[in-house]
Structures are given as C-alpha cells and as structure tokens.
Amino acid sequence: MSTTPVKVAVTGAAGQIGYSLLFRIASGALFGKDTPVELRLLEITPALKALEGVVMELDDCAFPTLAGVEIGDDPNVVFAGANHALLVGARPRGPGMERGDLLEANGGIFAPQGKALNEVAADDIKVTVTGNPANTNALIAMSNAPDIPQERFSALTRLDHNRAISQLSTKLDVPVTEIRKMTIWGNHSATQYPDLFHAEVGGKNAAEAVGDQDWLENTFIPTVAKRGAAIIEARGASSAASAASATIDHARDWTLGTPDGDWVSMAVPSDGSYDVPEGLISSFPVTVKDGQWSIVQGLEIDDFSRGKIEATVAELAEEREAVKGLGLI
C-alpha cells in the first residue's frame, strides 16, 4: 500500500448521500485497496453532532484504507490540502419542484466554497459538484476560484448516464456490460438529452438495435430525464445511494481513466465543442487519460439531436444569466 493518503473533501457529509458515499470511499471503492484515503468532511454547524455519529460508524468499520478523518464547518480549514472535493452539500428538491428552483437556495453555498478551494486546496485539486442544480453550482464554484484551472471543475451527470444504460439494458434484455458509448448532453435537469444515436449495444448502433423511434422519444428520454422526480415520488426523498454510487464512478474514472473503446458522460466547462457556448458547464461524452478529460470529437449530430442539445444548453445559458443576476459569478 502506498503511504501518502489521498485527501478527499466531502461537503454535506451528514446528509443522505453522504451516508452512502463516505463508506464507499473509505472502503477503497474510489481509488482501490492500495491507496489510503483521508476524509475531510464539511457540514454546517448544526449538523456537526450528527456528523460525529457518522465518524463513529466509520471508525467502527476499521477500514484498512481509511487513514484519517477530519470534520468541521469552515471550508478554509476542511479543504486544506484536498486532492478531490466532492461538493454534495446542498438542499434537495421536494415533490413538484425542478432542480433549477434550488438555484437561489443553493447557489450561495458554492461561491464561498469555490473561494476556499482556491485558497487552500492542493495544486492537483479536482472538483465534482453533485449538489443541485449541479451544473450551475459548478459554474459558480469555478468562477470563484480563478487560480484553479477551469478543467478541474465538473458536475455530475453520471447518474443520468447510468440510468440510461440501465433502461436500455432492460429494453433490449442485454447485460449492462454490453452497452458502450452512452452520452448525456447538457444539463442535469429534465431538459437533458440521453443520446442513443452514438451508443452501442454489443458493438452495434443502439438506436438501430432499438428500432423504435417512438420508444426512444416518448419513453426512453423522458424516463431517464425524469427519473429523479420518480424516485422522489416513490421514496419521499431524492435518490441517495445511486447518487453516491455515480459520484464514485465519476471521480474514479476521472482519476483512473476510461476504458479503451468507451466513454463516460461528465459535465465539464465547454470549449465550444458541438456549438455549446464556451464556459458553460455542460455534459458531454468524454474520455479520460492520465487524469485529464477530453471531449469526444467528430460525432455527427443529426437534426433531432441538435434540437435536443440546443434546448438543454439554452437552459444552462439562462441559469448562467440568473446567477449573474444574483451576483454569484
């Protein structure tokens, strides 16, 4: 086992997602059994007592990979030396709300956290935003951290990506391992575009394998895009274990790389690819090598896909204007 622990900061650590996420990270699910991790956990002051209880449980697991745990309510202390920051802490939506409705309540969390990361995180910091509305919260954090390269900021669309794989696997009755090159474009919201035209099933085009445009348009896309709301309706609370699992998948692949012949969906700062305005944090198909992501280039986008991508990107542009208006960027 290597001796220097990787420092992973997690915000909202006493929350629902935190309760799943911390135990997965501590058990080695993020970087493997040979890499010790130190957890640095941020909460608001009233939640620190609950967090102490979670830390007692982490202790009680005696995880060989867990090298230490620090907790606190000051991001300037908790983020010190962090190599990864998983920004989960934010209010979840309730029934009948869209994620964008959280912008006013949650946006304010991400400006001070971006500033703190800028000041005290390690030089190789990678930031993943899970708290909603994730894309625009990542934009706020990034805009408040001018000394951190922009490509170190990302938002989570991996849960949508995994949901899309699962829906397709059920439809075609194939194992998830047969499905490659799934893409979520745009915003982690109801406007997101899960794209089957570039996905593959057993090496064949997924849209052709489905052969049913009506299912693709009227069942697949809305099921994936509205899955979060369906879970809130059923569970009475937003998805937590699957969100934690997707956060692990995202941060792991960003660190260890994507397999040959496949890609993943990550919301990253646009460089103008596929006509997504530069600087918006939008989901793209990406590959990762040596810890750096690249947007997959050269995909042909037909009129149907173009319309879907434009709609979700227009929403991201509106959110950017809204947070400008709030003085957050």
Ligand SMILES: NC(=O)C1=CN([C@@H]2O[C@H](COP(=O)(O)OP(=O)(O)OC[C@H]3O[C@@H](n4cnc5c(N)ncnc54)[C@H](O)[C@@H]3O)[C@@H](O)[C@H]2O)C=CC1
């Ligand atoms: N991107 C995605 O795919 C998904 C995102 N989410 C989002 O993740 C967020 C967290 O969800 P849950 O864990 O279920 O919520 P939760 O309410 O159970 O936990 C949130 C925690 O964040 C803490 N918190 C609030 N402000 C904070 C701050 N300034 N600093 C540090 N901690 C702070 C709260 O005290 C609470 O413990 C929500 O915004 C939810 O909508 C949830 C599922 C999927």
Ligand SMILES: O=C([O-])CC(=O)C(=O)O
């Ligand atoms: O839907 C929500 O509010 C929680 C979330 O982001 C998801 O499950 O995708």
